[in-house]
Amino acid sequence: xxxxxxxxxxxxxxxxxxxxxxxxxxxxxxxxxxxxxxxxxxxxxxxxxxxxxxxxxxxxxxxxxxxxxxxxxxxxxxxxxxxxxxxxxxxxxxxxxxxxxxxxxxxxxxxxxxxxxxxxxxxxxxxxxxxxxxxxxxxxxxxxxxxxxxxxxxxxxxxxxxxxxxxxxxxx
Amino acid sequence: xxxxxxxxxxxxxxxxxxxxxxxxxxxxxxxxxxxxxxxxxxxxxxxxxxxxxxxxxxxxxxxxxxxxxxxxxxxxxxxxxxxxxxxxxxxxxxxxxxxxxxxxxxxxxxxxxxxxxxxxxxxxxxxxxxxxxxxxxxxxxxxxxxxxxxxxxxxxxxxxxxxxxxxxxxxxxxxxxxxxxxxxxxxxxxxxxxxxxxxxxxxxxxxxxxxxxxxxxxxxxxxxxxxxxxxxx
Numbered sequence: 001x002x003x004x005x006x007x008x009x010x011x012x013x014x015x016x017x018x019x020x021x022x023x024x025x026x027x028x029x030x031x032x033x034x035x036x037x038x039x040x041x042x043x044x045x046x047x048x049x050x051x052x053x054x055x056x057x058x059x060x061x062x063x064x065x066x067x068x069x070x071x072x073x074x075x076x077x078x079x080x081x082x083x084x085x086x087x088x089x090x091x092x093x094x095x096x097x098x099x100x101x102x103x104x105x106x107x108x109x110x111x112x113x114x115x116x117x118x119x120x121x122x123x124x125x126x127x128x129x130x131x132x133x134x135x136x137x138x139x140x141x142x143x144x145x146x147x148x149x150x151x152x153x154x155x156x157x158x159x160x161x162x163x164x165x166x167x168x169x170x171x172x
Numbered sequence: 173x174x175x176x177x178x179x180x181x182x183x184x185x186x187x188x189x190x191x192x193x194x195x196x197x198x199x200x201x202x203x204x205x206x207x208x209x210x211x212x213x214x215x216x217x218x219x220x221x222x223x224x225x226x227x228x229x230x231x232x233x234x235x236x237x238x239x240x241x242x243x244x245x246x247x248x249x250x251x252x253x254x255x256x257x258x259x260x261x262x263x264x265x266x267x268x269x270x271x272x273x274x275x276x277x278x279x280x281x282x283x284x285x286x287x288x289x290x291x292x293x294x295x296x297x298x299x300x301x302x303x304x305x306x307x308x309x310x311x312x313x314x315x316x317x318x319x320x321x322x323x324x325x326x327x328x329x330x331x332x333x334x335x336x337x338x339x340x341x342x343x344x345x346x347x348x349x350x351x352x353x354x355x356x357x358x359x360x361x362x363x364x365x366x367x368x369x370x371x372x373x374x375x376x377x378x379x380x381x382x383x384x385x386x387x388x389x390x391x392x393x394x395x396x397x398x399x400x401x402x403x404x405x
Contacts, residue, residue: 016292054291069287076289083286084304088216088275091282095274111264111271113223121307154278155285163277168270 005031005039006046010065019062019152060151061158093119094128094150099165102132102143120144128153176217179203183224184265200225215391227261303380304388306396311356311387314396315373318360322369335368340375348385348400356387356396 008029013020026036040063044056047065054065067075086094093116096108108116123129132145151158179202186199203221207214303311348354359376363369376398379385386401 014291018292055288057288065291066288067291069284072287072289079289083289085282085286086279087305088279089219091275091278092271095271095278098278099271099274111268113227113268114219118307121309125303125307152290153285154281155288156281162274165270168273 005029005035006043009036009039010043013056013063013065016064019058019060019064019148021062025063057155058157059155060148064152087119089114090119090123094123094146097123097129097144098146098150098159098162101145102135103145104135104137104141104143106141108144176203176206176221179206180217180221180224183221183228184269186228200228227265304386305391306387306389310389311396314356318357318369318373319366322360322363322366335371337371337375337378340372341379344372344375344379344398345384345400348398353397353399356398359398 009025012025012028022033022036022040025040026033029036031039040056046052047055053068053071055068057064057066092112093108096111097103100107100111105116105120108120120129124131126149127147128150129144130147131142133143134140135143146159150156156162179199183199183203203225207217207221344359347359360369360372363372376385376387380387384401386399387396388399389396
């Protein structure tokens with residue numbers, strides 16, 4: 001591994017406002033992909049030590065530094081603002097969209113049995129879902145899908161980390 | 173709310189045909205009673221109960237209807253996938269249950285992730301829009317109510333009010349700094365002209381856009397509150 005590469009990556013991830021994909025790190029560091037991967041693994045191992053308060057995680061198709069969970073109460077107290085949680089209805093709507101995407105509002109409502117336009121607007125404003133196209137059906141309704149922020153909000157690398165539908169109760 | 177969740181689960185099992193049909197009324201009544209409780213009405217649970225209750229009543233009503241002319245009267249649950257049949261309803265309920273399970277899983281993921289705070293300029297997901305529990309449309313609707321109560325300027329009057337969005341932004345920030353959280357409509361108290369009201373609302377929208385204030389609504393139809401976001405002095 002090139003000397004200083006681990007420290008460089010640590011600096012880049014510290015400054016980045018969102019998860020950095022591997023390709024972008026390779027590009028900015030000017031190193032081979034294998035070297036960057038090795039440096040990332042070394043950084044993750046280094047930060048995992050008890051003497052560090054942050055850790056490296058792979059989320060939403062990239063790498064990002066996070067504070068360790070055991071310091072959550074103090075960090076939350078410092079920021080004086082908890083992270084807003086989603087309501088059960090919003091989580092249910094997101095689950096339908098995540099598993100069925102691309103999906104129309106009507107299709108989500110058919111599953112949930114209640115109107116979802118308000119919740120869908122909220123999820124759009126929070127950038128957890130986005131319009132990914134229009135369905136070739138009467139009225140050409142919008143099709144919705146999840147966003148990288150959705151993955152980040154739930155700490156997922158990608159959608160394949162969600163359990164397959166057949167492993168859920170009724171088989172979503 | 174444990175009693176309510178149990179009562180709702182029993183109704184769902186009945187809808188899926190896993191429990192005998194009779195009697196329905198006491199089961200619904202016990203779910204409604206458990207929902208009431210002593211605290212405020214939980215709208216999420218009320219909607220879930222309504223959804224299951226309507227499906228049960230729909231099925232019960234269908235059983236009371238005479239069979240379509242020329243069709244064999246099928247016993248309950250043997251309509252083999254006909255639209256609205258017990259089989260189809262059970263299928264839909266099973267599908268809904270699996271999404272509820274997926275939602276529960278997402279909640280656990282969210283819980284885990286909430287304990288980790290990202291570096292590099294904060295949490296884009298948490299930063300969101302600064303609007304919590306309401307949409308921009310809800311905020312505009314709340315403003316419409318304030319607008320309707322404000323007084324239009326007299327037609328002969330030529331207003332020369334030295335009021336700017338920047339000044340209003342400063343005034344709103346100063347008020348939030350001194351009072352903490354302020355109710356949305358209280359921001360407009362004492363403002364008698366529509367010009368003042370509009371400029372104050374524009375100032376609020378600008379503060380939301382800049383991420384300097386937080387606007388939250390606990391539940392539908394509840395009061396809207398405005399406060400400073402973190403990092404504000």
